[in-house]
Amino acid sequence: MSGEPGDTMRERADESSRVLWLLLNADRWLVTALLSAILFCSIVVVGLLVSEPGFRAGDPIETLYQALITSTVTGVTLVLTLSQLVLSQELGSAGDQRERMRGALSFRRDVADAVDTAVxxxxxxxxxxxxxxxxxxxxxxxxGxxxxxxxxxxxxxxxxxxxVIENADGVIEQLDGxxxxxxxxxxxxxxYNYSWKLYEGRSIRETDDIDLPEAAVxxxxxxxDLLELFGSAREHFKTLYFQWELSNLSRTLLxxxxxxxxxxxxxxxxxxxSAIDGxxxxxxxxxxxxAATTTVSLVPFTILLAYVLRIVTVTKRTLSIGPFILRETDRSGDISERT
Incomplete structure (x- = not known):
């Protein structure tokens, strides 16, 4: 179908499979280890490439470790601030909590009705x-x-x-367990590329040249309606996941x-x-x-970078909600041809 974007995230991504795996699928501790290894090797390689290898007593070594101490203390302070920000979203008066409960129950009832189940x-x-x-x-x-x-x-x-059927089968299999x-x-x-499915479904419904039977309509x-509910559910669970990840990040950094x-x-x-020979x-x-002590001292930073890489990547790919496609597609002439 002309202009149809890929269903899976990999098909829609501009990055290579390896880069996408590193950004999203890889364990965050593995990403942290990889970043730390790159940092360690970079320091060693640069140290070997200088014309006169060796270290001077005092600066810049003392300045380096002083900066690392300052950055670690500052980082912990920022983490505590971040934790308070995440926690503040869960705090509220009894009235606020009751409204949240009503909204959640109402949404669950709508989904139950849509999927033909009691609960x-x-x-x-x-x-x-x-x-x-x-x-x-x-x-x-x-x-049918x-x-x-x-x-x-x-x-x-x-x-x-x-x-719709092919994409749904693949996502159902991924969600199992x-x-x-x-x-x-x-x-x-x-x-699950619900945005395009919602757009295309509405386009089919409004196209004069497609006279669907009443049952099909x-x-x-x-x-x-189900696609709209899925979009709301995805955004909700994405928000909960971000809060979960930020909580894990805060605890790990501490x-x-x-x-x-x-x-x-x-x-x-x-x-x-300068006193170490050999x-x-x-x-x-x-x-x-x-290089080793510097790398270990910067582990909190590499952990932060590993987590943030995934969070910002997911955020970039879920910026829009509803029938908006924030990627270049070949849809020239669609409006004039289909309406």
Whole structure:
């Protein structure tokens, strides 16, 4: 179908598979280790490339560790501020909490009615799976109700329905067994391209050249309602995931700040690289020691970078809600041809 963007996040991404895996799918501790390794190797390589390898007592070594101590203390302070910001969103008066409860219950009732169940699932993965599965069922119902359509119109509608069914099957499989708090649920939700499906479904409904049977129109309306509910649910679970990740980030940074601070303080007080002799494979031991202590002292920063990389990547790919496609697609002539 002309101008149709890819369904999965990988198909819509400009980055390579490896870069996307690093940004989103890789364990954050693995990303932290990789960034730390790059930092350590960079310091060693630069140290080996200088014309006169060696260290001078005093500056710049003392200045380096003083800066690391200051940055660690500042970072911990910022983390505490961030934690208070996340926590403040959960605080409120009894009236505010009651309104939140009413909104959540109302949304769950709407979803339960839309998916034809008495009570909507409690777990995020099961909740999204029920919504996606319902869109698949509606697409199959529309396909079964199609009669007496022109070949071009039928091809367009069936192409749309096939895309909905195929994408839904893949996302349902990804959501099976996914646990909230890990990235699996959000990744599966990102792989369901509901924005294009909502746009294309509304375009089919409003196109004069496509005269759908009454039963198919009713099922299409139901499908569009489900897609709108999925968009709201995805944004809600994305927000909860961000709060979860920021809480984990705050706790992890506080845990690692103490050893990082201890290494920086100990190095400032007791380390004298100029007094360390010897080398292994042409690499001075003093250079390795300085690179290692600097890397350990910067672990809180590399952890922060690893987490923020994923958060900002997800944010970039979910900036819009509803039938907006923030990517370049070939849709020239669509409006004039379809309305």
């Amino acid at each position: 909507s699932p409690a777990e995020p993965s099961a909740f999204l799976r029920a919504l996606v599965g319902a869109t698949r069922d509606r697409a199959e119902a529309i396909d 109700a199609l009669t007496d359509l022109e070949p071009d119109a039928r091809n367009r509608v069936t192409s749309y329905l096939d895309a 996914a646990t909230f708090g890990e990235f699996d649920v959000v990744r599966a939700a990102l792989n 009713a099922e299409l309306e139901s499908l569009l 845990y690692t700040a103490v050893p990082a601070l201890a290494v920086a303080v100990s190095s400032l007080l007791f380390l004298d690289p 080398a292994t494979a042409g690499v001075p031991h003093a250079l390795v020691l300085v």
